[in-house]
Amino acid sequence: MSLPREFASDNTAPAHPAVLEAMAAANHGPAHAYGADAWTARAVAWFRDEFGGETEVFPVWNGTGANVTALRAMTRPYHAVLCTPYSHIQVDECGAPELLTGCKLVPLPTSDGRLTPALLRGAVKGIGNEHWVQPHVVSLTQTTEYGTRYTVDTLTQLSGVAHELGLLVHMDGARIANAAASLDVPLRAITRDVGVDILSFGATKNGAINAEAVVVFNPALVREMPFLRKQSTQLASKMRYQSAQFLALAEGDLWRANATHSNAMAARLAAGLREIPGVVITQPVEANAVFAILPPAVTTRLQETFHFYVWNEETGEVRLMASWATAPEDVDELLAAIRSEMAA
């Protein structure tokens, strides 16, 4: 049984071969547990090269774990976390943020997954009113769940307003590599340098197996992190194998090559779709996702051969996601099929 062509998510892709080679290379002899090993030391050094010397790095298992651990460091239970209606923390983590932080998540209205200074200003109110949860964190996703991204300028402005309003800035960077590649900037240019306090750094969707990290730029948020990570069930005993994954993606900036490729595949797909009458692309294509409206009957027939999600049952919007492993031929086959179904 062969899988249908895969456009469902970047986590259905395999790991990059270099990742498994690095893990195998790390698999000799004993190593101190819980991160006191040589691979983790080297991975931390790489993060500090990328993000700046005082960066503190806490590898964790997955994106939900990274987000929850980060938010716990930034909140007390009477706080509110501002996000979007599409944020992974709001939609896709089965309430883990509420359970582990005690906080209320407050989604602000946006149509493209991006927050704005005006949205923040409108949401920070009732400060000091003991009856109301107190906005204390804004969580930005980069690239967003709608495949869009914040520019350096936008982030600088947003982060400035957030801090002015007394908010800490969390960035869900499950696809941070795609943003850096899309903008052609270093990782630190869209994180530490624009005022992000804590980054959930994602490697899994970039070609790793299960390697994410809570990356702390705000030094006041460092001290509690080891305890919060452990209590959030996110501390790996054999951490060397996570660190080896980071190192594999660091080597020769493989992470950037992977992200650039997946972005290019989405661009190729979008370019093709724009040529097909009747297909409406609904979001700016700025990273590795394409959102488009297809006739439901077309979607149904396509799903016999291709794996992808309907994002909005009412409008017929679908999500088409490219990964480091998506081949140009995969894209072209999908385009051909859509062209053919639309013509039928």
Next chain:
Amino acid sequence: MSLPREFASDNTAPAHPAVLEAMAAANHGPAHAYGADAWTARAVAWFRDEFGGETEVFPVWNGTGANVTALRAMTRPYHAVLCTPYSHIQVDECGAPELLTGCKLVPLPTSDGRLTPALLRGAVKGIGNEHWVQPHVVSLTQTTEYGTRYTVDTLTQLSGVAHELGLLVHMDGARIANAAASLDVPLRAITRDVGVDILSFGATKNGAINAEAVVVFNPALVREMPFLRKQSTQLASKMRYQSAQFLALAEGDLWRANATHSNAMAARLAAGLREIPGVVITQPVEANAVFAILPPAVTTRLQETFHFYVWNEETGEVRLMASWATAPEDVDELLAAIRSEMAA
């Protein structure tokens, strides 16, 4: 820099080579995320072969994650979880069980890590008294944190008393393989067949990288498990790589060979220690751990060459742990060193 000889824990060992081979073999092409892949289907089938057909299996990242997810399924926040003062859930999880379940953990006095029917009977009181937490779960560790194990008969009796008292039975099986090997029985003989309701199944200490599973025998506890796992941050997107680890250890009962070997290395160590005047073995050596009292000065000198933990600062008790990767020569070198230091 080479590591000192390793007797600190079974999680400082590397993964068994077969584990990494299986992961590499799984690393081709796309696969459905979150467990809807062929490797997970095969891993589940193996668990059902081992534990019985209706067994439900939920792979998770690590032991803390398995324990917390299991306890969440078994409790409401006003419940109490009975355990020992040495239980991993009580000592080594930084309060994750309290945070995620809301429950109080109640350690019962035992000197060898094992609970008894009398301890359970003494602890189940105040049922119906709204001021008191209500005992609802007993958590047994097999093999225990003191390297001892429960026999089939003992478990049958304990579990019977527990159920009679209205308790559910959780087993922390981080070293369940060592118990099955030590007793020379199938896995199900010390879990499902003796009335365990949920097992935290450990593979990491047995030679995997990061593969544990919540294994549910009590059908009433199955329905909520997917949500509890996800909300506890324990759901892997690329689950095929965890499942491949289980499959590697399943192949030819590698898990049992690994456990048998580590048990044998501990037995070899204990046998040698018994010959050394002045060394006191403090616990029955029934699995892969040896607890012994050494003079503090001896311990200090040994730790220059060997990595192991002082378990009790006051008595000088140390823990010496063997793994699948411990070689007979490692044991013999340690024995020689102890012999020499004790003679000095």
Next chain:
Amino acid sequence: MSLPREFASDNTAPAHPAVLEAMAAANHGPAHAYGADAWTARAVAWFRDEFGGETEVFPVWNGTGANVTALRAMTRPYHAVLCTPYSHIQVDECGAPELLTGCKLVPLPTSDGRLTPALLRGAVKGIGNEHWVQPHVVSLTQTTEYGTRYTVDTLTQLSGVAHELGLLVHMDGARIANAAASLDVPLRAITRDVGVDILSFGATKNGAINAEAVVVFNPALVREMPFLRKQSTQLASKMRYQSAQFLALAEGDLWRANATHSNAMAARLAAGLREIPGVVITQPVEANAVFAILPPAVTTRLQETFHFYVWNEETGEVRLMASWATAPEDVDELLAAIRSEMAA
């Protein structure tokens, strides 16, 4: 220093004199603590007369306590609670529901504080999807935070749809007396008889000091309640003084007289406002609250003499609340002042 005329809330009113008389009458000799007293037995009997024989009653301190205890009985932490953007649980409890239940609250769009079957149907989705919180409870407020109320028919329909969708029905009845008075029906006609599973019964706003109760109609939700109330810090030791408050309001249906009066005062106010050019009443006046838009300058001047809240800074909407203690002269003075300011 005399207070300005009070239209801010029904909790700025004093207690009805009969309430304090009943408390004083209960203040003789010892009484068993925690509800095992004669006054509580009589109060429970009154609740059963009103709501039906199998009703179970758990007095608590306040509305937040009642709501939280009720929701804890109805949920597991991966559940979602459907409510409105104006619900007390969503807005005014500083995140207590999230902290104590672990759940996500999901506000559904409504302009008058009332939910509809269509809103429920649209919100119950993703059932079985482990990534998403699972809608499990709908919380209705009766009368709503906008001073509107659900009719018997509407409640029957809503509750039917809720149960059909697998939802439990919670009713926040902080002003349940006003609803029963407004509709001229017995309390059970808008609670138990229409399928409410648990009611947060409010007496404080009706003339008590601090007496609310979790009233459980669904027998499956009774067993845990004593523990949940205690663990939620809501169990009174000297409960006789809460029960005496309920008994005072029960005597001769004082509760209904109080509610009828406060409703009448709001109606009188609304009738007067409708005569004043330039004043816009924004919500149906169906209980003891009037929502109206006044020019900001008028509001500012009025607030020198009258105490009331601006509800919406942008539109200039204010909330004017009557209580059992509001006198017709208070209303007339307010009307005269508004008339005069609007003319100026």
Next chain:
Amino acid sequence: MSLPREFASDNTAPAHPAVLEAMAAANHGPAHAYGADAWTARAVAWFRDEFGGETEVFPVWNGTGANVTALRAMTRPYHAVLCTPYSHIQVDECGAPELLTGCKLVPLPTSDGRLTPALLRGAVKGIGNEHWVQPHVVSLTQTTEYGTRYTVDTLTQLSGVAHELGLLVHMDGARIANAAASLDVPLRAITRDVGVDILSFGATKNGAINAEAVVVFNPALVREMPFLRKQSTQLASKMRYQSAQFLALAEGDLWRANATHSNAMAARLAAGLREIPGVVITQPVEANAVFAILPPAVTTRLQETFHFYVWNEETGEVRLMASWATAPEDVDELLAAIRSEMAA
């Protein structure tokens, strides 16, 4: 049906008549809700007179609420709270502290309800070890659950050691009045002046109905308190009636007279018991409780006429508690009955 003579607890007593008179006197006209009223301002002024000018006072409903709110201000969820095996927070709050703080409670061994510097020093370990909960608060009960009390010197020493160890000091003062009366010192001498960070101040057992307060001496712990109180469901809307209770007990130091009386009744009881052969008093009688061992058959017969609790089923220890409402004749009748039963 008349109640048996009451020695079960100081919360089965009625409120002092002055308390109800003060509440009735406060029951005129509107008052701002949630503590912005004149009675609360006066109550706060009284607390500041008693405890010092910068004291911050947060009235709450009950002892569990006070303790939980206080502990939330002092902890993060990976902290441990050191207490005794008899502490109210450990035994009698149905796990509310664990649920609301996420913390582990660590009971330290003591036979008389008092902690010692040595116990604290032994318990503060593993600081910085991410696997272990971090001791951060010690909770002292004054007077203790065994009717004993800490002297000023003992508290000074304990608190000094606690702060030296990095612990914050919480005092559960459900019976703080009994301690001040027993030691004949001002309230501040055993709280603020000895280094207590937060006090749970109890008035209910001293003759109030339902008035406790979180009293904060450590200024760093003040800022969050309004939110923590509200989110913990402990904020009263009609707070004037709690404040009136404090004011009634403040007037002419009624609180001290009540405590002195209840202490004297316990002393009278203890003196009588010491004359009865076969009765063993098990704890120093330093406040309003007497713990004594009676033959089980005697206890059973006494309980037909007197209401009191068996504290230890195994030893036959009972608790006999006096309150402000206990009359000398009550004590003498109990003594006569015990004398008679012991002779039989």
